Amino acid sequence: MKFSVSKEKLLEGLQLVQNVVSTRTTLPILSNVLLQAADGQLRLTTTDLDVGVCGSVEAQVEKPGSTTLPARRLATIARELPASEVIIEVDSKNTASLRCGQSYFKIMGLPEEEFPPLPRFEGAKVFTLRQKDLRDGLKKTSYAISTDETRYVLNGILFSFKDNKLTMVATDGRRLALIDIETEFPKSQDVDLIVPTKCVNELARLVGGDGDVTMSVGDNQIAFDVNGTLLVSKLIEGNYPNYRQVIPGEAKERIALERELFFNAVHRVSLLASEKSNSVKLVFTKNNIEIAANTPDVGEAHESLPVTYKGREFSIAFNPEFLMAPLRALGEDEVFLDLIDEMSPGVLKIQTPFLYVLMPMRIS
Amino acid sequence: MKAAVKVRSSAFLPVQSLKFLCVFPYFPPFLPSLLPVDKLLTALNLPAASERISEALKKEVSADTYERWFQHLEVVALDDSTITFQVPGQIHQLWIESNFLALLRSTVMLAVSGERAVRFVFSDEPQPASNTAPEWQIAPATESDDALPDDPPSHAISGMNIRNTFESFVVGTNSQYAQAACQSVGNQPGKTYNPLFLHGGVGLGKTHLMQAIGHHILGRKRGAKVLYVTSEKFTNDFIDAIQNNTLQKFRKRYRLADVLLIDDIQFLAGKERSQEEFFHTFNTLFDGHKQIVLSSDRPPAEISALEQRLVSRFDWGLTAELQPPDVETRVAILRKKAEALEIKLNPGVLEYLAERVRTNVRRLEGALTRVASYASLSGKQPSTEKIEDLLKDILQEEARRAVTIEQIQKRVAEHYDVRIADMTSKRRPANIAYPRQVAMYLARELTKMSLSEIGEAFGGRDHGTVLHAHRLVKDRIRTEEKTRQTVSFLEGQLHR
Numbered sequence: 001m002k003f004s005v006s007k008e009k010l011l012e013g014l015q016l017v018q019n020v021v022s023t024r025t026t027l028p029i030l031s032n033v034l035l036q037a038a039d040g041q042l043r044l045t046t047t048d049l050d051v052g053v054c055g056s057v058e059a060q061v062e063k064p065g066s067t068t069l070p071a072r073r074l075a076t077i078a079r080e081l082p083a084s085e086v087i088i089e090v091d092s093k094n095t096a097s098l099r100c101g102q103s104y105f106k107i108m109g110l111p112e113e114e115f116p117p118l119p120r121f122e123g124a125k126v127f128t129l130r131q132k133d134l135r136d137g138l139k140k141t142s143y144a145i146s147t148d149e150t151r152y153v154l155n156g157i158l159f160s161f162k163d164n165k166l167t168m169v170a171t172d173g174r175r176l177a178l179i180d181i182e183t184e185f186p187k188s189q190d191v192d193l194i195v196p197t198k199c200v201n202e203l204a205r206l207v208g209g210d211g212d213v214t215m216s217v218g219d220n221q222i223a224f225d226v227n228g229t230l231l232v233s234k235l236i237e238g239n240y241p242n243y244r245q246v247i248p249g250e251a252k253e254r255i256a257l258e259r260e261l262f263f264n265a266v267h268r269v270s271l272l273a274s275e276k277s278n279s280v281k282l283v284f285t286k287n288n289i290e291i292a293a294n295t296p297d298v299g300e301a302h303e304s305l306p307v308t309y310k311g312r313e314f315s316i317a318f319n320p321e322f323l324m325a326p327l328r329a330l331g332e333d334e335v336f337l338d339l340i341d342e343m344s345p346g347v348l349k350i351q352t353p354f355l356y357v358l359m360p361m362r363i364s
Numbered sequence: 365m366k367a368a369v370k371v372r373s374s375a376f377l378p379v380q381s382l383k384f385l386c387v388f389p390y391f392p393p394f395l396p397s398l399l400p401v402d403k404l405l406t407a408l409n410l411p412a413a414s415e416r417i418s419e420a421l422k423k424e425v426s427a428d429t430y431e432r433w434f435q436h437l438e439v440v441a442l443d444d445s446t447i448t449f450q451v452p453g454q455i456h457q458l459w460i461e462s463n464f465l466a467l468l469r470s471t472v473m474l475a476v477s478g479e480r481a482v483r484f485v486f487s488d489e490p491q492p493a494s495n496t497a498p499e500w501q502i503a504p505a506t507e508s509d510d511a512l513p514d515d516p517p518s519h520a521i522s523g524m525n526i527r528n529t530f531e532s533f534v535v536g537t538n539s540q541y542a543q544a545a546c547q548s549v550g551n552q553p554g555k556t557y558n559p560l561f562l563h564g565g566v567g568l569g570k571t572h573l574m575q576a577i578g579h580h581i582l583g584r585k586r587g588a589k590v591l592y593v594t595s596e597k598f599t600n601d602f603i604d605a606i607q608n609n610t611l612q613k614f615r616k617r618y619r620l621a622d623v624l625l626i627d628d629i630q631f632l633a634g635k636e637r638s639q640e641e642f643f644h645t646f647n648t649l650f651d652g653h654k655q656i657v658l659s660s661d662r663p664p665a666e667i668s669a670l671e672q673r674l675v676s677r678f679d680w681g682l683t684a685e686l687q688p689p690d691v692e693t694r695v696a697i698l699r700k701k702a703e704a705l706e707i708k709l710n711p712g713v714l715e716y717l718a719e720r721v722r723t724n725v726r727r728l729e730g731a732l733t734r735v736a737s738y739a740s741l742s743g744k745q746p747s748t749e750k751i752e753d754l755l756k757d758i759l760q761e762e763a764r765r766a767v768t769i770e771q772i773q774k775r776v777a778e779h780y781d782v783r784i785a786d787m788t789s790k791r792r793p794a795n796i797a798y799p800r801q802v803a804m805y806l807a808r809e810l811t812k813m814s815l816s817e818i819g820e821a822f823g824g825r826d827h828g829t830v831l832h833a834h835r836l837v838k839d840r841i842r843t844e845e846k847t848r849q850t851v852s853f854l855e856g857q858l859h860r
Contacts, residue, residue: 151458173462241455245432343426359463 001065002089003037005057007081007100010042013057014075016229017046019202020053021071029114033071035088036112038064045118046071047232051199052118055229066112067094077105118232121223124216125189127161131207131226133181136331137168138204140179140354143325145197146172153238156196160240161189169243175322176246180353191217194240199233206231246357248345251338253284253311259335263327265303269293270320272301279361280323283315284339293320316342317361326356411653413447414439416475417468424467433460438653440485447472447480457484524592527704528575534700536693539569542684546573546657550580553588553623553655557682559646562659564686567726570659573686574625577657581623591621595631599638606637619648623655629678630660633669643674650677694718694728701729707736710745717751720759723859731755767810767858769821775857776803779850788823801833806854808834 014033021031034045042059045052067090083101090096094109146154158169166181206226207213214225224231269280274295283290287309294300316339326348327335338347348356414437421434433456441448451457460468465482473479530550535543548556562570578590605614618624632639649656660667664678689697695718702709713735721728734754738746752759773787780799787800800822807818808830815827840847
């Protein structure tokens with residue numbers, strides 16, 4: 001096998017796939033990237049057996065063929081190459097010679113046959129979404145995914161396809177983010193699936209362009225096709241908890257907030273939130289919110305934020321990180337905070353179908 | 365993003381480490397004498413522990429939080445080191461563990477006087493299991509949504525008439541109390557009145573109310589295991605189980621029910637083994653906070669040959685009596701029934717029927733059906749004569765039930781062991797005068813005769829005497845339990 005490729009293209013291809021390669025693996029082949037050269041294209045594939053990515057870049061193929069090479073090492077080399085054109089030649093023993101300008105590298109590879117093939121999808125359910133929508137959904141929910149491995153069903157985002165709507169949900173037991181995305185698909189395709197965190201992270205890197213993303217759901221697996229790059233992942237088995245139970249009833253007070261101002265104020269005040277209690281207090285009075293935090297023996301911080309508020313005076317405390325996460329992720333200028341009382345969860349909303357439920361902390 | 369992740373994982377740390385910590389023995393070795401008492405107290409009485417914890421939690425959290433997360437919290441196991449709660453679903457466990465664990469643990473500590481590791485199990489989650497991977501190819505998720513939860517109830521309600529709901533029950537003063545009790549049980553099974561004991565004569569709606577409870581609970585919680593059986597079926601199942609050596613299966617069937625409805629419990633009388641089995645079933649369900657509803661044609665204490673321990677248990681909860689409906693209620697029942705059957709009859713006809721058929725709702729409805737079918741077949745409204753003709757047998761039966769003064773005198777005389785002649789004689793020793801007064805009271809209550817007619821029948825006494833007797837007996841009924849029993853017994857005898 002022999003091909004030449006521009007340094008930028010090679011780097012682009014490797015960056016697309018190298019994240020999947022796990023750093024510690026018992027199977028050496030999984031730290032390699034599968035390279036397949038044919039028809040003016042170089043295909044690159046990596047997998048950790050849970051998630052796999054396959055993308056391709058343009059290349060001048062002199063002799064078609066395939067091999068596998070250590071992915072991270074190849075990427076490090078590619079980043080440091082001196083010239084723009086790279087020529088790679090691989091012999092029958094899977095030893096690669098890489099030439100670029102005056103540099104020469106010899107890299108030992110492993111045969112292609114050892115590389116686990118990506119699963120095939122036949123007779124699968126297919127959904128099409130706009131990349132922008134999916135990116136938005138991922139961004140607005142993924143920060144709420146649980147990292148507690150004992151609760152494995154929560155280590156991902158629930159994709160619930162129902163009634164021509166994709167509902168994406170993430171929760172860790174203290175807060176819950178939910179977004180609805182309108183999309184069209186036959187009713188027979190209604191399905192609930194849990195996409196694991198790793199796949200979510202990869203997907204978030206891939207989507208964002210103008211086109212569509214095609215999702216194929218197979219037997220406990222899912223594949224995303226983003227502009228020709230294929231992301232395949234296992235799904236988390238099990239039932240997602242009945243998240244609707246969490247969503248509070250009608251709010252008593254609704255406060256419209258300028259997202260950035262509110263975020264900055266909370267962020268500043270949180271600098272003096274104690275590590276132990278880790279809470280910021282929001283005190284609502286007429287047309288004003290006072291945000292306050294204190295750490296015994298260290299100090300305290302207050303900040304006032306003028307808002308339109310005519311409801312009763314009360315205060316509620318939240319974990320500042322949990323309060324800031326959605327404010328950081330949302331792009332909208334205006335957000336709404338719905339509250340019932342100091343003991344009930346707060347709900348953050350925007351004009352479009354999204355909500356974020358956040359449990360309050362006890363004010364001592 | 366990164367910071368958030370960090371905080372989140374550390375936020376979980378205390379939860380896990382606490383969990384781990386509380387596995388350690390909670391009683392210091394120098395307090396060994398406390399242990400056995402405490403153990404006895406807690407291990408035996410799970411419902412009481414549930415109750416205590418629920419009450420304490422109610423005070424700590426907002427009403428919405430309580431309703432949303434703790435309302436269905438139940439202690440299902442408790443030992444020296446661990447307390448196990450049953451919650452409705454996975455989400456409840458998640459949310460309670462993440463947000464209320466410290467609160468729950470301190471509540472538990474106070475309630476059972478000692479630290480326990482907290483565990484959860486969840487009952488059937490109503491959420492449809494639509495994302496099990498292998499299933500989607502076979503059936504679209506939406507269809508299985510409906511099909512899945514539907515299945516168990518339809519099995520569970522076997523033997524329950526779908527028409528017997530609260531909506532179709534006509535409430536009158538005669539049944540107000542019983543209906544309210546049933547409604548409350550339907551809303552909160554196992555929480556309010558447990559066991560609920562309904563009693564009343566034939567055809568007054570015991571079965572209807574019981575099944576209404578069943579339907580109501582199923583309507584609210586689709587996965588609930590509602591078991592409706594007659595006591596005869598219970599006995600037969602039990603006999604079968606003994607015969608085929610399938611007692612385990614039998615016990616599983618009855619003791620795992622969420623709601624057990626047993627109709628006509630009086631038929632258990634005299635069946636000792638069945639009673640014993642029922643006694644244990646009753647205890648298991650009662651201890652597990654499961655709702656039990658029983659019905660009988662008479663109050664628990666009056667069912668002969670029923671073991672005392674069962675009687676005392678039936679009296680434990682609430683006993684509600686169903687009485688024969690008054691004429692307004694009877695008209696209302698007929699209207700409702702006519703509406704349900706989509707038949708149109710003159711209001712006069714309904715009133716006539718309600719007036720003539722008094723004792724039994726079932727017979728009342730039978731009469732209506734008969735008149736209605738005549739009306740629809742002949743295409744004309746039946747005249748009074750025609751109705752009398754149609755309902756000849758029913759009306760005769762009703763008439764036969766009409767009580768005469770002679771019957772009353774005879775029955776009362778027999779009961780008090782005096783001569784019938786004494787009823788009409790002028791003699792007035794207490795042992796004769798009192799039965800005579802009782803007889804007069806019954807005559808006033810049960811017949812349509814006027815005061816002076818009654819006085820006449822009792823040896824030419826004047827109407828004031830009758831009035832006085834009526835008042836006197838009525839007072840004694842109110843104040844003396846024994847008199848009440850005697851009079852209602854005599855009433856029952858006369859109506860038979």
